[in-house]
Amino acid sequence: MGSFARALEGFFTQHGLALPTDQAERLAAGRRKRRVDAVPESLRPAVIAFDAARMRAQDRARRAGTRPRSDHTLETALAIMRDLANFLVNHRGKDDWALVDVHDIEAFLATLPKGRKRRLTVLRQFFRFARSQHIVLVDPTRTLTAKAPSGFRGRTLTLDQQRALFRRWTTDQHVHPHEALMGMLALLHGASSSEVRMLRIDDIDGAAQTVRLGKRPRPVLLDPASWAVLERCLAHREAWPTANSHVMVTKGTKAGRSPASTAYLSHAFDDCGHPPRMIRSTRLVDLVNTMDPKLVAAAFGMDAQGVLAYLADRIDPGRLPQQTTNDQQAQ
Numbered sequence: 001m002g003s004f005a006r007a008l009e010g011f012f013t014q015h016g017l018a019l020p021t022d023q024a025e026r027l028a029a030g031r032r033k034r035r036v037d038a039v040p041e042s043l044r045p046a047v048i049a050f051d052a053a054r055m056r057a058q059d060r061a062r063r064a065g066t067r068p069r070s071d072h073t074l075e076t077a078l079a080i081m082r083d084l085a086n087f088l089v090n091h092r093g094k095d096d097w098a099l100v101d102v103h104d105i106e107a108f109l110a111t112l113p114k115g116r117k118r119r120l121t122v123l124r125q126f127f128r129f130a131r132s133q134h135i136v137l138v139d140p141t142r143t144l145t146a147k148a149p150s151g152f153r154g155r156t157l158t159l160d161q162q163r164a165l166f167r168r169w170t171t172d173q174h175v176h177p178h179e180a181l182m183g184m185l186a187l188l189h190g191a192s193s194s195e196v197r198m199l200r201i202d203d204i205d206g207a208a209q210t211v212r213l214g215k216r217p218r219p220v221l222l223d224p225a226s227w228a229v230l231e232r233c234l235a236h237r238e239a240w241p242t243a244n245s246h247v248m249v250t251k252g253t254k255a256g257r258s259p260a261s262t263a264y265l266s267h268a269f270d271d272c273g274h275p276p277r278m279i280r281s282t283r284l285v286d287l288v289n290t291m292d293p294k295l296v297a298a299a300f301g302m303d304a305q306g307v308l309a310y311l312a313d314r315i316d317p318g319r320l321p322q323q324t325t326n327d328q329q330a331q
Contacts (some may be wrong), residue, residue, distance in 0.1 A: 007255035014257060035078040042095040043085040046135050050076060050126055080122045085110050097130055102140045102255040109144075117146040152310045156282040157274065162187060165272065165279070170225050178248050178260075179268050181188040184229045186276055189213070189220055190283040190300060193265045193276050199247045204230070215301035284310050 012018035014203040032051060039047045054074055061068035087108050088094045094104065105123060109116045120141065127139045139233035157165070165187060169180040195214035209227050212218035222230065233247060242254040250260050269276055286295050288310040297307040 001250060003255060010256040010258075019132065024071075028075070030076055031071075031075050035075065035082050038082045039085045040089045040095065043088070043097060046130055046133075047078070047081050047085065048096050049133065050081065050129050053129060075121045076118075077125070080119050081126060087111070093305075098136050100136070100140050105140050105144060120144060120146055125318050152281070152285065154281045155278050156285055157279065161274070162282065165274070166225075168272070169229060175271070176268070177229070178237040179272060180229045181248070182232040182265070182276060182281060183272065184226045185213070186279040187227055187283060188223060190280055190287065192280055193262075197246075197248065197262070199266055200245045200247065201247060204234075204247070205238060209248060214300065217301055218299070281310070 001054065006023075009018070009021055009023075014234050025091075036044065036051060037045055051074070054069065054077070058068040087103060088100060089221070092104050092107070093127065094100060109119055109130045113118065124139075124141045127136060131139050165183060168175060169183045169187075182191075182193065182196045185196055186193075191213050195216075199213065205211070205219060208219070208221070210221050211230070212219050216220045237247065237249050240249050240254045242249050244253055244255075244257055246253070246259045248260045250264055252264075253260055265276070284307075286301075288307055293307045293311065294304060296302070297304045300307075
């Protein structure tokens, strides 16, 4: 479906003149099929059955009103199974799932150590399914562990880097307004890319200079610098003849109602040199380690356990009692 067809679909469905098409479902089905087709033929039937079972579970969850797995989650799982199947055939010489043992799984997980936890979760799901269907007799993932610390392991910005980014987004008029808005909200208010991506015009209160971000229970009061960047972004949006209610409107979304794509946001910081997650993590690490993590979780609408991961694994020497500090210096 081209951009003109998507615009027509959005217009007719918005005015109740037509039902939405199944374009998104057909595209997702095509992506899943490409991943399944890349699995070696001898191992493919089990992956096809696994995908069909997860699709049925997704449909049941939608009918029951619970939280179904997203298409992205299903596609990621198939990509992991594709990689495992190719690894077994090309590097382990095995073309039958029943021959897979724990050493094969360990060797596969070792090829991408940072993705061990995510990969192992999918492999556990697959082999539980395969065992229930009598494809394998023993689950080779049963005794494996993720072996990953639960604390924060990401990178953060130095103070000089934060100052440079602040100057870039508040003084450089050549910086794209979308980059400046995402950067300022992440740097000062800990906003995620998803929160900025879903921000709508109705979420902005011009009189109070506040915005509603994601699932946060209270509107976020913007500082003068952030509000100026938001106004610049809104001025950029006014140049597009669009009825899209989102603040960030792109060439592909100006004729519809959908938000900017995640692919667009992933490249919005190419000129900046720092990924948005790193910028947001810098703010969260600072807040969690200088305030009560429970207050941060409540303010950001986050899970309390998720916030605890940002706690540093050390104690600031300035917060220790004087006697303890002197003892450390003596040692």
